[in-house]
Amino acid sequence: MPKKTLLHRGDTVRVIAGRDKGKSGKILAVENGRVTVDRVAIIKRHTRANPSKNVRGGILERESSIDISNVMIICSGCSKPTRIGRKVLADGTRARICRRCGTNLDQ
Template sequence: MQKLKQGDEVIVLIGKDKGKRGRISKFLKEKILVEGVNQVKKHQKPNPNAGVQGGIIEKEMPIHKSNVALYNPAAKAADKVGFKTLEDGRKVRYFKSNNEIIDV
């Protein structure tokens, strides 16, 4: 079980987008794509065979997963994540600051 999952709301801790929040859209080994974070401008060459138009496009680039933390809406801040086993045997994630369970 991982501390971060696809669809989780995270907050960026380090870098040019420090403090921005977004949802995890994709995992790429040790890096993740977060919606609206780490936007760069890319000069794209046109490709008529693939139907791609050329020009300058904005694109999301991956950010290392150690540079983000799970966002706790109750505390309105980044929070550490822990694991605990419930009485019925399920393993769930919880916020360490207030012991609130993330997975239902």
């Protein structure tokens, strides 16, 4: 059962808990209650070379996913981490808004 979230790929978020607390970056992927954030939660993967798949061996650095509850979206209006509210606009479309200042986060 996938978890519900109002976060999308491309959102800028701040990490508010865990090992990378205080870092911020763009969401690269959202999957089942976890997000992958650009240059956050870097892990080293020790990879064995596989010539048939053209994979070079060695230690690769890549992002790992972190729990969605450990990040908050950064508002483009007040540039603070905020919770997300929902609003139906005058033309009937739904938008995500900043709970602090009311800025439309989907513009």
